[in-house]
Amino acid sequence: GAGVSQSPSNKVTEKGKDVELRCDPISGHTALYWYRQRLGQGLEFLIYFQGNSAPDKSGLPSDRFSAERTGESVSTLTIQRTQQEDSAVYLCASSQSWGREQYFGPGTRLTVT
Amino acid sequence: DAKTTQPPSMDCAEGRAANLPCNHSTISGNEYVYWYRQIHSQGPQYIIHGLKNNETNEMASLIITEDRKSSTLILPHATLRDTAVYYCIVRVGGSVTGTASKLTFGTGTRLQVTL
Numbered sequence: 001g002a003g004v005s006q007s008p009s010n011k012v013t014e015k016g017k018d019v020e021l022r023c024d025p026i027s028g029h030t031a032l033y034w035y036r037q038r039l040g041q042g043l044e045f046l047i048y049f050q051g052n053s054a055p056d057k058s059g060l061p062s063d064r065f066s067a068e069r070t071g072e073s074v075s076t077l078t079i080q081r082t083q084q085e086d087s088a089v090y091l092c093a094s095s096q097s098w099g100r101e102q103y104f105g106p107g108t109r110l111t112v113t
Numbered sequence: 114d115a116k117t118t119q120p121p122s123m124d125c126a127e128g129r130a131a132n133l134p135c136n137h138s139t140i141s142g143n144e145y146v147y148w149y150r151q152i153h154s155q156g157p158q159y160i161i162h163g164l165k166n167n168e169t170n171e172m173a174s175l176i177i178t179e180d181r182k183s184s185t186l187i188l189p190h191a192t193l194r195d196t197a198v199y200y201c202i203v204r205v206g207g208s209v210t211g212t213a214s215k216l217t218f219g220t221g222t223r224l225q226v227t228l
Contacts, residue, residue: 004156035216042200042218043157091156093216101147102216104156 002026004105006092012111013082021077021108025094032075033102034067035091043091049075050097082112117201122223125195131188133222135201138182143205146177147216148186150197157200157218160186191226198223 005024013019025032034046045059049069060066064082069075079086089109093102118136125131137146147162161168161175163184168175174187188195200221 033216042220043216045217093156101159101162103159107156 004092004094004103006090006105006108008108009106010109010111012113015084015112016081018078018080019082019110021079021090021110023075023077023092023094023105025073025075025092026103028072028096029094029103030072030097031095031102032069033093033095034075034077035093036088037091037107038088046077046090079110082110084112086110087112117203117219119199119201119219119222121220122225124225124227125188125191127192127226127228128190131191131195131224131226133186133188133199133201133224134183135186136183137201137203140181140203144203145205146175146181146184147202147204148173148175149200149202149216149218150195151200151221152194152197160199191224193226193228196224196226 004026007022011019030051032049035043036046037043047060047067048056064080067075067077077090087110089107091104091107093104095102116139145162145164148160149157150160151157161170161173163175163177165177165181167177175184177184186199198221200218202216202218
C-alpha cells in the first residue's frame with residue numbers, strides 16, 4: 001500500500017519567509033511524528049500527534065515552529081520567519097499507534113538562503 | 114531512553130553476513146531494541162525490533178544477549194543496496210504514550226558493502 005508521503009520534496013526559501021511542509025501518513029495510522037535532520041547529524045524530534053490527544057510539542061526549537069493535524073490524516077509543519085539554521089531535511093513518520101514501529105516519508109529538504 | 118553505543122563504520126563484502134553490534138548496558142526492563150537504517154538521501158527505514166528473544170524477519174535477524182546489555186543486527190547476505198547508516202535505538206514500548214514513543218537517533222554505524 002501507499003507509504004508516508006511528503007511535499008514538497010525540496011524547498012528553497014529566503015530568510016525571513018514562512019514555509020509550510022505537508023505530510024500524508026499511512027491510512028489508519030493514528031500516530032504522526034515530525035523530525036528534523038541537519039546535514040550529517042542524527043534525527044531531532046520535533047512534535048508528536050496521537051489521535052485526538054493534545055500534541056506533544058516538547059521538541060519544537062522555537063515559537064516560530066508550529067504544526068497541525070486534521071484528525072488522523074494530513075499534517076502540516078509551519079516555520080515562520082525562516083532562518084538559515086532551519087535548513088535541514090524535515091521527516092515525517094507515522095505508526096499504527098504509540099509504541100509501534102514508525103514508517104518514514106522521504107522528507108522535505110529545506111534550504112534557507 | 115537508554116543510551117546506545119555503535120561503531121562509527123564497518124565494511125562488509127557483498128554476499129557475506131554483516132554483523133552490526135550495539136551496546137545498551139543501561140537498558141531497562143521495559144525497553145525494546147529497535148533497528149532502523151537510512152540509505153543516503155532517503156528517510157529512515159524500520160528493520161526489526163525485539164525485547165529479549167531473538168527475532169528474524171525477511172530483512173534481518175536480531176540477536177539480543179541474555180543480559181540484554183547488547184545486541185547484534187545480522188544481515189545474512191549483504192548486497193550493495195544495504196549500504197546505509199544503521200541505527201540501534203532502545204525505547205519504551207507497550208502501553209506508553211507521548212514522548213516515550215519518539216525515536217532518539219544517535220550517530221549510528223555507517224555500513225559500506227563492497228564488491
